[in-house]
Amino acid sequence: MAHRVAVLALDGVYPFELGIPRRVFGTLPERYEVSTCTADGGPVRTSADFTIAVEHGAELLATADTVVIPPYDCALVGEEPPAGTAAALARIRPGARIVSICTGAYALAAAGLLDGRPATTHWRETDRFRRLYPHVQLDPGVLFVDDGDILTSAGAASGVDVCLHLVRTDHGTETANHVARCCVVPPWRDGGQAQYIEQPVPPVAAASTAATRAWALARLDQPLALDELAGHAGMSLRTFARRFRDEVGMSPGRWLIRQRVERARQLLEAGDLPVERIAAEVGFATSASLRQHLHAAIGVSPQAYRRTFQARERADR
Template sequence: MLLQTSCGERPDPTDTSRHGEYEGPVERVVVLALDGVYPFELGIPNRVFGSAEGRYEVLTCTVDGQPVRSSSDFSITVEHGPEVLRTADTVVIPPFALSRISADLPEEVAAALRAIRPDARIVSICTGAFVLAAAGMLAGRRATTHWQLAPLFRKMFPDVDLDADVLFVDEDALLTSAGAASGVDVCLHLVRKDHGSELANRVARSCVVPPWRDGGQAQYIEQPVPDPSTAGTAATRQWALERLGEPLTLSDLAAHARMSLRTFARRFNDEVGMSPGRWLIQQRVVRARQLLEASDLPVDQIAGEVGFATGTSLRQHLHAAIGVSPGAYRRTFQAARQS
């Protein structure tokens, strides 16, 4: 059975014919719509988590149960008030109009946040990070928001370690993401974290979005438009992805792109937001994570498959990227896959 949606068709979570009936715990996600909410981002949690084949229940509330004005020319009516925040496993705060940004929280917003259970995860999208910072939740922590708002955020909340170069930051129970589509990125990240890449990839395909985006916000910052005749690095990136197990060098990449080393490095950084070497390491870690989740290959063999010289090198890079060992990562995600 398929459900017809405005974005096409997605699997009916009650249909057990394709992936089997899910019998594990269902996580409750509560989306808190504030006055001036952006409609697009408000719908992201339901679209992503709602496509996860019954693993999540998504509810939307306001601070008083009453309709809220959106950033567009209409208001939004919800079914729930702040009482559902007490039952949430994950709370998502979508962005709202810039005119409503303040270093001081309205009392009704502060009261709603106090209703959230201490063990619940809290996720912000774009300007939602201002709410978490104003509540004191981000003090001394790493966080992100839209790159255009970084100067204002740093001025208002100097005690927050703001990283405006990334799409999202995962600080365990507190996650912050950048503008608009990065809300999709962080929600897919949580599906992947909770249930593994296999399900996250199915959700991404259902939503017609990439399961993982390379680079950070740097690639979206306005830059001069390149000459139409100028070659890019996309073809070379694809070529490299097909050869991750080989000892690729910057010279190899530049030669494939038919550019000088300096020109290739500059153009690559402009397009991707990071150096070719850092990008290669990131792609090798991503591929290693997929193999750790989906196979029983030994760590040393996986290291060779993805282009790391030794298992020790893989362990170092994986720990630097996500803070865990290959064995711990495998135990976590293979358990999620089997649940």
């Protein structure tokens, strides 16, 4: 049976984010069934110059395995969530996974679902959100927060990130990469990545580190020292490090570790290569180093990750 995803469109919903769950999960119709509802089954206005009509009311939420709350324009509805939100959320069955995108976190917080829990929303909403919901452990500097049964994400494109993260969690890296290719988006941006970068676009005359990043990804099994990367980019060490951080939002060393961990996860999912071989394939000096970095990233050992993924694959089959 397909995993049932219900998307709750609230008054003032942003059309772009409303379409994200269908675009991402709908790429796998054999695995996800995506339906949209409103609190009362009637049309709702959007943040744009049109309204939307749906086929379902909040009763749909009682049957969902995952519920997604897209953002809504707070300027249209005021500080309180739209009418009927609390009653709609109360229909979500125990054990269902709940996801908010951007200001959708306000609806969850108002219902008390985020009290004492880590969460995020758009960084511009930080002061207002903290004033209204001081009991939420808000982190405005990340793309999304996965707290198990409740996930919250930042603005706009981070909704794509959190939905891809769920596909990856449910069905592995290869499937998530397939969905990302179909959607023509990056396959993976870690939830802990910064929401915004101070200088995201370099000056027109400035060289980019993109070619060097692609070059490095093809050579993850090699040491790849910083001076070697800078040399490939034709920059001084200081210029390269500064330009890299401006474009990517993290240091070259931290970025390399993340890419190596990601590649290791793919290899763990794809077959039965020994951990020592995988460590060598992705550029970690020892299997102990791989274990350390994988545990820091996802909290489990390589063997435990492989067992969990393979058990999930058997269950899917």
